[in-house]
Amino acid sequence: MDKHYDAKAAEAKWYPFWENNGCFHDEPGSGEKYSVVIPPPNVTGILHMGHALNQTIQDILVRWRRMQGKNTLWLPGTDHAGIATQNVVEKALKKEGKRRQDLGREAFLDRVWEWKKQYGGTIVHQQRMLGNSTDWARERFTFDEGCSKAVIKVFKQLFDEGLIYKGNYIVNWCPRCGTALANDEVEHEPNHGHFWYVRYPVVDSDKGVNGQPYKDYVMVATTRPETLPGDTAVAVNPKDERYAHLLGKKVILPLTGRQIPVIADDYVDREFGTGIVKITPAHDPNDFLVGKRHALEEINIMNGDGTMNELAGQKYVGMDRFKCREAIVADLEAGGYLDHIEDLDNQVGHCYRCHEVVESRLSKQWFVKMEPLAKPAIEAVKSGEVKFVPERWSKIYFNWMENIQDWCISRQLWWGHRIPAYTLREDVGIGEAKVKGEEELVFVAESAEEALEQAKAKTGNASLTLADLEQDPDVLDTWFSSWLWPFSTLGWPEKTKDLEYYYPTSDLVTAQDIIFFWVARMMMAGIHFMGKPPFKNIVIHGIVRAADGSKMSKSKGNSLDPLELIDMYSADALRFSIALITSLDCDTKVNKEKFEIGRNFTTKIWNAARFLEMNTPAEGFGEISGELTADEKHILLATDKACKKLQSILENYRIQDGALAVYDFFWTQICDWYVEYAKDAPNKTRAFAILRDVFYKALRLLHPYMPFVTEEVAHQLGYLKDGQSIMRETYPLGYCEEEKAKWGLTEEIYDFVEKKREAITALRALRAEYKVTPATFVNVTIATDDVRASGEVDSLKKAMRAANVEFVSSGSDLPMPSKMTKFGTVYLSLEGLVDKAAESKRIATELQKLAGFIKSSEAKLANENFVAHAPEAVVAEARRKLEENKEKVAQLEKLAKLFA
């Protein structure tokens, strides 16, 4: 083996090997299955730390289950990401000086597909760098043919069930993207704004003054004066006596001269502002609802691009909304309507994609009725059929689901699944065929032909042709395809073998930030269309944050690039480190240095492997035979324990604990203790034969965390032949009862060796305390009655660097520095010089500390309740401890005299 591990070479070698040899692939079988669908990253995306965490967790689970022998499928794919992708292509077009409108819909979509072909594979390649064992043969795209078919079918079914409707609604509108946004696509951010106090004259023709039909004003405060031309009322709280006299009167809308009513509505907060609100139904969601209640006119004064239209008044037409705000404020001031301006901190919504300030806008949109879908999805979690890991996320889920609102699914984009709804062209003239009470004839169908048949039937006009139909120009929200991901990717609506075998999937692993966007909606879709929730467990992990706890973002320059970390430290290092430092329960703060843990561990594994190789005879090892030493038994037991521990840890998704356990097992148990023992073992060949066995178990335990180095080492050490892969080896379960009996592996032996190590550590500490150089061989005496101790003289001498190790009975009391251990009291014979004063002082401190312990244990044991209620073992332990401490005190006091 080379002196240094070449991670890059191993990664370049093994990933293609796995992929080309079908190591990631799975087909429906007859046994137990484990299936996971990846949260599809945006096709425009590049790999970030969030993906690295998310996918490392999944790959650990997937590789582990696969090694358990389950039929394991991890299905990869990407999301077409409507707005994001369209934006990217539009940006590219802009460089050519073109807009998408210049190309037209068809040509623009061709451009997007072209872009996807060229650049859409980026993240998919990057995922390979991580070592993801996804079944690439099954890679899917939310906008591929199969997924699109599923989307259309779902739309039609929901429409037929009355769960999809079209409505004139106030929606969040991004003027830059030119599309509606769902509520959760709007990010509210604090804003330092202003509160403009505006006087609206009260119409009071009887009492007019100076020839004007009014004599006083009402004071209205607004943060968005540009919407003023769209006002159709002012409202006060019905219980507000201050303004009771105004009810039923009208006020004059400044700058327009329009008269609008004063109405009463509970929505108005008496305490806020002036207690009088201008109502602009077309430009504010609350005002919209007020308008509905009072049958107010809805005046839309803004264009889709955020400029004002003619309804805003001639003067403002074509003006940008913020320019218009300034203009209107100036005009109000000039007209004497502006009373004063106050600073106001409020929240303003921004587009989650482009960060533009979002407008509320009245428009025709498609909606899904969510409540009927949510109910069974709530039940599935309440009943325990689907579990959140950690469990607490179910509370968040319930909170959202129980207050669910209808989902606006139409987007005014071109890139996405076009809404399968058709209307008759205006010039066709529905004429007498127009069905009573319907504003608009809409035909929802899986194809234009089907829609045509519907149109013919409904209108009775058999001569209609496809040319008479117009498809809704809007596309569907990207999540409308993502929510079908767990079954659309398995072939739905066809009844495929894959669907039957792999659905429902086993685990879904995702970050907390898309529980609503995605997880909850998948639950609803899975139950509604498949009759079963789409997964058994929802594993939620935190978000990767920068070292200071802030969110990573490119603009802040505080983000880490996983690819850079892979380049610097290796993929295994990235994976292991992130697994080790991430707890499922909270967000993870990372900095570059943390990834050294994984890099160092990789080096340690490599070097240990090299050492094993050096000590492997050319002819190999035979059977492990003869009476094993205590240390040999110990490592076998430690291995057994590690295997069992990993098993239960991974069953419970405790990825971090698993990393810690395997790290400790490998580093502490194997390298620090057992390898040190093996170097000087009485039967070196056997000691290394055991190491060889243990080492391979360790490699397999590690494999899900560090796939590359474990594969490389397994081959280097000859555990596997060419063409084989550790991926397909079994995950070790530990040693069977037969082996344990054969080798004499008992808990007593394990504990005995643990105690022996305690004695060794104690002696080393004594050496350090008394500044005994490593080159000095010391004389050690151990006071113990353990009959097994004498068998350990040689190993103790080596570990303690002792010229002699003697045993005396446990009652003995020697005038030498000592430490108490469970093995016995360890005495170090001091032949060299010792700083008596310093030693005396140290002893005094130690005595003080012990006195405290003794006091508290005596108090505890004197407590009748403790003795009566605590388990026997606990009481016995307390007694033992007390005795031990008392003994220590006696020792120290003796020693103190020695140094006095």
Added chain:
RNA sequence: GGGCUAUUAGCUCAGUUGGUUAGAGCGCUUCCUUGACAUGGAAGAGGUCAGUGGUUCGAAUCCACUAUAGCCCACCA
């Protein structure tokens, strides 16, 4: 305003149903390179577990309140 979570060593975090003198990694201190590995080894210092009160024989752990921080949802015109 509604909900959720956190607060343990200088830093980042473990601590599984309450039970020995609360742990790990990094950092720090001392010592150690012909040794598989200095990306290493040995030893060590460092914590009244945010605060107050309660339950209990016993609390980092359970309960209540307070403080601080963070997240999510809804929002003030």
